[in-house]
Amino acid sequence: MSSFIDIPADSDFPLENIPFGVISTKDNAALRPATAIGDHVVDLKAIADAGLFAGPLLKAVAVSVFSQTSLNAFMRLGRPSWREARSTLQSLLSKGTASRLRDDAAFRAAAIVHKSTVINHMPAQIGDYTDFYSSKEHAFNVGVMFRGKDNALQPNWVHLPVGYHGRASSVVVSGTPIRRPNGLIQDFATKAIHYSTCKKFDYELETAFFVGTGNNLGERIDIADTEEHIFGMVLMNDWSARDIQAFEYVPLGPFLGKNFGTTISPWIVTMDALEPFRVAQPVQDPVPASYLASGPKDAYNLQLQCDLKPHGHDTSYTISKTNLKYMYWSMKQQLAHHSVNGCNMNAGDLLGSGTISGPDDTSLGSLLEASVNGKKEVVLSADGAVKRTFIEDGDSLKITGKCEAEVDGKKIRIGFGACEGTVVPAAQL
Amino acid sequence: MSSFIDIPADSDFPLENIPFGVISTKDNAALRPATAIGDHVVDLKAIADAGLFAGPLLKAVAVSVFSQTSLNAFMRLGRPSWREARSTLQSLLSKGTASRLRDDAAFRAAAIVHKSTVINHMPAQIGDYTDFYSSKEHAFNVGVMFRGKDNALQPNWVHLPVGYHGRASSVVVSGTPIRRPNGLIQDFATKAIHYSTCKKFDYELETAFFVGTGNNLGERIDIADTEEHIFGMVLMNDWSARDIQAFEYVPLGPFLGKNFGTTISPWIVTMDALEPFRVAQPVQDPVPASYLASGPKDAYNLQLQCDLKPHGHDTSYTISKTNLKYMYWSMKQQLAHHSVNGCNMNAGDLLGSGTISGPDDTSLGSLLEASVNGKKEVVLSADGAVKRTFIEDGDSLKITGKCEAEVDGKKIRIGFGACEGTVVPAAQL
Ligand SMILES: [Ca+2]
Ligand SMILES: [Ca+2]
Numbered sequence: 076m077s078s079f080i081d082i083p084a085d086s087d088f089p090l091e092n093i094p095f096g097v098i099s100t101k102d103n104a105a106l107r108p109a110t111a112i113g114d115h116v117v118d119l120k121a122i123a124d125a126g127l128f129a130g131p132l133l134k135a136v137a138v139s140v141f142s143q144t145s146l147n148a149f150m151r152l153g154r155p156s157w158r159e160a161r162s163t164l165q166s167l168l169s170k171g172t173a174s175r176l177r178d179d180a181a182f183r184a185a186a187i188v189h190k191s192t193v194i195n196h197m198p199a200q201i202g203d204y205t206d207f208y209s210s211k212e213h214a215f216n217v218g219v220m221f222r223g224k225d226n227a228l229q230p231n232w233v234h235l236p237v238g239y240h241g242r243a244s245s246v247v248v249s250g251t252p253i254r255r256p257n258g259l260i261q262d263f264a265t266k267a268i269h270y271s272t273c274k275k276f277d278y279e280l281e282t283a284f285f286v287g288t289g290n291n292l293g294e295r296i297d298i299a300d301t302e303e304h305i306f307g308m309v310l311m312n313d314w315s316a317r318d319i320q321a322f323e324y325v326p327l328g329p330f331l332g333k334n335f336g337t338t339i340s341p342w343i344v345t346m347d348a349l350e351p352f353r354v355a356q357p358v359q360d361p362v363p364a365s366y367l368a369s370g371p372k373d374a375y376n377l378q379l380q381c382d383l384k385p386h387g388h389d390t391s392y393t394i395s396k397t398n399l400k401y402m403y404w405s406m407k408q409q410l411a412h413h414s415v416n417g418c419n420m421n422a423g424d425l426l427g428s429g430t431i432s433g434p435d436d437t438s439l440g441s442l443l444e445a446s447v448n449g450k451k452e453v454v455l456s457a458d459g460a461v462k463r464t465f466i467e468d469g470d471s472l473k474i475t476g477k478c479e480a481e482v483d484g485k486k487i488r489i490g491f492g493a494c495e496g497t498v499v500p501a502a503q504l
Numbered sequence: 505m506s507s508f509i510d511i512p513a514d515s516d517f518p519l520e521n522i523p524f525g526v527i528s529t530k531d532n533a534a535l536r537p538a539t540a541i542g543d544h545v546v547d548l549k550a551i552a553d554a555g556l557f558a559g560p561l562l563k564a565v566a567v568s569v570f571s572q573t574s575l576n577a578f579m580r581l582g583r584p585s586w587r588e589a590r591s592t593l594q595s596l597l598s599k600g601t602a603s604r605l606r607d608d609a610a611f612r613a614a615a616i617v618h619k620s621t622v623i624n625h626m627p628a629q630i631g632d633y634t635d636f637y638s639s640k641e642h643a644f645n646v647g648v649m650f651r652g653k654d655n656a657l658q659p660n661w662v663h664l665p666v667g668y669h670g671r672a673s674s675v676v677v678s679g680t681p682i683r684r685p686n687g688l689i690q691d692f693a694t695k696a697i698h699y700s701t702c703k704k705f706d707y708e709l710e711t712a713f714f715v716g717t718g719n720n721l722g723e724r725i726d727i728a729d730t731e732e733h734i735f736g737m738v739l740m741n742d743w744s745a746r747d748i749q750a751f752e753y754v755p756l757g758p759f760l761g762k763n764f765g766t767t768i769s770p771w772i773v774t775m776d777a778l779e780p781f782r783v784a785q786p787v788q789d790p791v792p793a794s795y796l797a798s799g800p801k802d803a804y805n806l807q808l809q810c811d812l813k814p815h816g817h818d819t820s821y822t823i824s825k826t827n828l829k830y831m832y833w834s835m836k837q838q839l840a841h842h843s844v845n846g847c848n849m850n851a852g853d854l855l856g857s858g859t860i861s862g863p864d865d866t867s868l869g870s871l872l873e874a875s876v877n878g879k880k881e882v883v884l885s886a887d888g889a890v891k892r893t894f895i896e897d898g899d900s901l902k903i904t905g906k907c908e909a910e911v912d913g914k915k916i917r918i919g920f921g922a923c924e925g926t927v928v929p930a931a932q933l
């Protein structure tokens with residue numbers, strides 16, 4: 076496949092991707108659905124209004140769903156419609172296929188804009204946000220720190236994908252500044268409790284998926300059907316205040332240590348675009364209960380990276396390189412588990428992976444792990460001058476991700492764009 | 505105050521109440537805002553369309569906010585507007601004040617309908633739902649069961665109102681059947697883990713409040729301002745699967761043990777209606793941090809009751825009589841705490857009290873406590889024939905609540921209507 080749009084070789088958004096997002100532009104403040112192609116962005120409202128979603132599923136509904144300010148209505152249509160939209164756009168953007176988009180210069184200039192004029196918005200209205208804890212390496216590393224090596228994993232961990240409800244309102248799109256939180260913190264040595272600014276500001280490198288179609292309350296999504304319900308994936312930074320979290324979280328879980336902000340990348344990459352990158356997930360021992368039964372290739376070879384740009388610097392330093400394929404529990408298992416009790420899932424629900432840590436020191440997905448809860452400085456610059464235990468005000472973090480594989484002799488690269496945020500100083504106490 | 509509508513002496517909805525909800529009627533399926541008065545319901549869309557919200561704040565916006573299918577738009581207007589709506593309705597419904605509602609029989613018949621023709625719906629679209637754990641008696645009782653008397657309360661408990669994020673999608677209105685959930689359960693004796701139907705199905709007697717106006721991400725709601733942000737209260741049953749919860753909840757908190765369903769009463773009683781029933785909250789020792797500083801009367805003398813109607817029976821048995829005034833942490837403190845880290849609250853957010861247990865055996869807000877986690881049968885009928893450790897299929901639970909006080913020599917009673925649900929058998933495993 077090649078496009079009449081010039082696509083840089085290292086682009087996250089080749090014709091094989093076709094992610095979905097919501098944009099406005101400098102000259103049009105209206106929020107509308109869009110896709111990304113190379114360094115350009117295609118306005119899906121313009122495509123729909125021109126009648127170019129002409130396939131059997133979308134023909135009658137495209138104008139309506141692509142006139143919304145979020146993708147929720149499109150998500151509710153179901154996977155056959157998502158597939159039709161993607162293949163229609165691939166065809167419209169192809170070099171070799173005649174289309175109004177390719178051949179009508181005035182229409183093309185209105186419907187396709189350069190990314191420099193685009194403002195990304197939240198792609199969906201999130202009804203509920205859940206975060207899992209599905210990396211065995213991460214759960215083990217954290218467990219060792221707080222309970223020692225022998226009790227690192229709780230007894231439930233290998234039997235089900237542990238997760239908790241997060242705060243939907245504070246999930247924000249890449250680029251939104253994140254304010255350092257205040258809260259109650261216990262001094263480790265004296266045990267004194269202070270109302271204070273967070274001193275252990277951390278990130279968590281995660282991915283997340285959006286539910287496309289849901290289930291009714293009291294029903295469940297069978298694991299065999301889960302792939303029809305998952306719309307696509309984004310990168311996620313689950314910013315975490317470790318000192319606030321440490322004092323508050325027993326016995327009901329993380330709350331203010333997490334809900335001050337969670338950043339996602341703006342473009343939702345569909346599961347169809349990620350299909351060539353499926354790999355076997357780690358062997359699960361013990362074998363999970365029947366409702367969590369896996370398929371042969373339920374993991375994804377998605378390379379992930381987090382870069383930190385220190386305040387006052389122009390250089391970024393890579394602080395983690397990890398991979399989604401390490402995850403013990405799959406997205407299918409997370410969704411089947413979430414609904415096994417009849418919990419109703421809806422279009423736009425966001426389900427986070429949990430921090431993705433790999434097997435070694437360079438693949439840890441949080442500074443909590445890399446600095447051993449602040450005990451060890453993480454050296455960033457080669458000269459040793461720039462180092463961190465936790466994140467400082469003015470630091471920027473950027474998570475990126477890409478899948479690479481050879482498909483039919485051609486090297487394919489699918490990326491996610493950036494999940495980026497800069498930490499701003501706390502409000503007055 | 506007296507109304508031209510005949511109001512039974514024991515009604516939850518005298519002219520002093522004026523709660524807000526969302527209804528449809530047998531002859532009009534459109535969802536619209538309403539208030540309750542005695543055994544009748546007033547259609548607020550009809551009142552707005554007739555131009556009767558003529559006060560300075562609502563005049564221009566009443567048609568718009570009362571044409572919505574939820575109260576969220578009305579909530580966003582702020583407390584002065586909520587007050588104006590309530591006093592306008594009190595005046596329109598007064599016996600002694602001329603109004604089109606009182607004097608135009610045809611209009612009255614269209615705008616005021618008997619409750620028997622009304623279907624109640626969710627009053628607001630809940631963005632995020634949080635449940636607290638603010639009854640010291642409940643936290644202590646549960647703590648003793650799981651950690652013994654000396655470690656019953658966690659160290660954080662007296663310093664902050666412990667809470668966690670719940671699932672917004674499965675909050676349902678009174679009358680919705682609740683399906684018994686399935687999930688992974690660990691056998692206490694053998695430690696074996698089974699995919700099974702819940703065997704310890706419980707309720708939690710709670711109240712909850714709706715946020716009216718919120719705050720921006722990164723800002724906080726000062727405790728001195730919290731009363732302007734709280735729209736009103738409902739009764740809540742936080743159905744709980746104790747066996748699923750017990751296995752899953754470490755270390756990230758309750759998840760599938762809770763998120764299969766939460767029932768609320770349909771009418772939101774405003775804080776203005778509850779003002780005469782304010783009382784001092786329990787003494788807090790240690791004194792909380794400055795951002796949690798209390799006023800002199802931040803508790804409410806709200807009498808609460810839960811009745812169980814066993815399957816196959818026509819009689820209900822009271823299983824709990826408790827009072828909101830026992831709560832250690834106030835709603836003001838819960839809201840100030842929730843936002844102290846900059847977490848953004850929105851109109852329609854629901855914040856639960858946590859199980860409300862009182863000081864003795866008759867005031868326990870859950871069967872977990874009353875049956876000591878299933879070890880002791882709770883006798884319901886005088887002859888001892890009807891008893892429960894947990895809730896059985898077909899059982900109905902009904903939570904009710906009322907405030908009573910003498911105001912200017914007149915006995916005032918403000919009620920909440922019912923928060924009711926019947927348990928239906930689990931789905932096939
Ligand atoms: Ca996380
Ligand atoms: Ca509860």
Ligand SMILES: [Mg+2]
Binds near residue numbers: 313314315333334335
């Ligand atoms: Mg977060």
Ligand SMILES: [Mg+2]
Binds near residue numbers: 743762763765766
């Ligand atoms: Mg519940």
Ligand code: NI
Binds near residue numbers: 115188
């Ligand atoms: Ni261009």
